[in-house]
Amino acid sequence: MCSINMNSAMRTCVITGANAGIGKSAAHQLADKDWRVIMVCRNLAKAQNVCDIIKNETGNEQVFVMQADMSLTADAFAYDATSPCCLRGCGLCC
C-alpha cells in the first residue's frame, strides 16, 4: 500500500471505482481542479494505468492508487474510516 503525505491544505478526495466510468471521470475532473485524489480500486494494474494518464493529462502529481475490493466488508470499512471526502461508485459521501 502506498504512503501519502497529507500535511498540506490540499483538498483530498477518496474515490472508489476510480479506474472506469463515473469514478474515472470524477477522478480526472478533481485532479484537474488541483484536488489530491486517492483512487481506490480492486485491480491495481488497471488503476495505475488510469492514474498515470490522469497525472499526464492534468499535470497533478497528487493522484494515488490504493487497492481494495469494496465487496469485502473489512476493506470497505477501512477506507470509509480514513476518508475526509469519499466518492463511491454508488454515491457521494463527504
Ligand SMILES: NC(=O)c1ccc[n+]([C@@H]2O[C@H](COP(=O)([O-])OP(=O)(O)OC[C@H]3O[C@@H](n4cnc5c(N)ncnc54)[C@H](OP(=O)(O)O)[C@@H]3O)[C@@H](O)[C@H]2O)c1
Ligand atoms: N453511468 C451512468 O450514467 C450511471 C447513472 C446512474 C447511476 N450509475 C451507477 O453508478 C455506478 C457506477 O457506474 P459506472 O457507469 O461508472 O460503472 P462502470 O463503468 O462499470 O465502473 C464501475 C467501477 O466500479 C469498480 N468496482 C466494481 N466492483 C468493485 C468492487 N467490488 N471493489 C472495488 N471496485 C469495484 C469497477 O472496477 P473494475 O474495473 O475492477 O471492474 C469500476 O472501476 C453503478 O452502480 C451504476 O449503476 C451510473
